[in-house]
Amino acid sequence: MCSVCLRVIAAVLLFTGCSPAHKAADPEVPVTSAVPMDEFVKRVVGSTEDVWAQLFKSSGAHYLPPKVVLFTRSTRASCGIVSTATGPFYCPSDERVYLDPTFLSELPQRLGVHGNFAQAYLVVHEISHHVQHLSGTMQQLDSAASQGAERQRNQFRVRSELQADCYTGVWAFYQQKQNRLDPSDLEEVPAAVGLSDPSTYGAAAQRLRWFNHGLATGDPGQCDTFQVSRP
Numbered sequence: 691m692c693s694v695c696l697r698v699i700a701a702v703l704l705f706t707g708c709s710p711a712h713k714a715a716d717p718e719v720p721v722t723s724a725v726p727m728d729e730f731v732k733r734v735v736g737s738t739e740d741v742w743a744q745l746f747k748s749s750g751a752h753y754l755p756p757k758v759v760l761f762t763r764s765t766r767a768s769c770g771i772v773s774t775a776t777g778p779f780y781c782p783s784d785e786r787v788y789l790d791p792t793f794l795s796e797l798p799q800r801l802g803v804h805g806n807f808a809q810a811y812l813v814v815h816e817i818s819h820h821v822q823h824l825s826g827t828m829q830q831l832d833s834a835a836s837q838g839a840e841r842q843r844n845q846f847r848v849r850s851e852l853q854a855d856c857y858t859g860v861w862a863f864y865q866q867k868q869n870r871l872d873p874s875d876l877e878e879v880p881a882a883v884g885l886s887d888p889s890t891y892g893a894a895a896q897r898l899r900w901f902n903h904g905l906a907t908g909d910p911g912q913c914d915t916f917q918v919s920r921p
């Protein structure tokens with residue numbers, strides 16, 4: 691078996707919900723402190739679990755976290771082959787987030803940022819797609835994709851991406867509340883959202899606006915990008 695495969699399996703075991711390694715992050719430790727990338731991802735994912743477990747519980751539901759797969763170069767997901775070029779990726783059919791640690795490590799230099807909040811942003815954005823999957827939004831996207839016209843499909847996809855940005859803002863709200871963020875972290879958000887293709891994700895300004903909406907409200911109920919006429 692190749693070393694990449696072993697690494698992927700080790701990563702799956704490390705990040706499964708039943709592993710003690712996947713317990714919530716220590717509240718004393720900032721999620722974006724300088725640590726090895728696998729540990730960094732684990733802390734960020736742990737912090738999303740804290741937030742979403744609490745929010746799901748408050749609405750009478752139970753949050754089942756996604757598995758996180760760290761891979762090098764490429765790997766096979768239920769949704770198809772995932773490669774470094776794909777960037778961080780959530781596959782709803784196997785409920786896994788796929789991340790290449792090298793992609794994340796190189797991100798600050800690529801974006802010209804000094805901290806690692808942009809890296810955290812990308813991880814949390816993918817976890818946000820899992821939240822959408824648990825809430826049924828991803829299934830609506832599949833249904834729209836199979837039925838709607840091309841233009842409608844694209845609009846639905848953009849709204850879904852903007853909602854993931856808003857959920858990322860909700861996560862940031864709780865990190866801020868626990869003094870885990872500083873203002874320089876938030877300065878990296880424009881670079882993180884500026885990385886993507888506007889035709890799929892929405893314009894950087896839209897993405898930033900929805901992130902800030904989540905950050906200001908801390909309420910996923912305020913992230914209904916599907917109901918507003920112009921998201």
Ligand SMILES: [Zn+2]
Binds near residue numbers: 815819851854
């Ligand atoms: Zn996305």
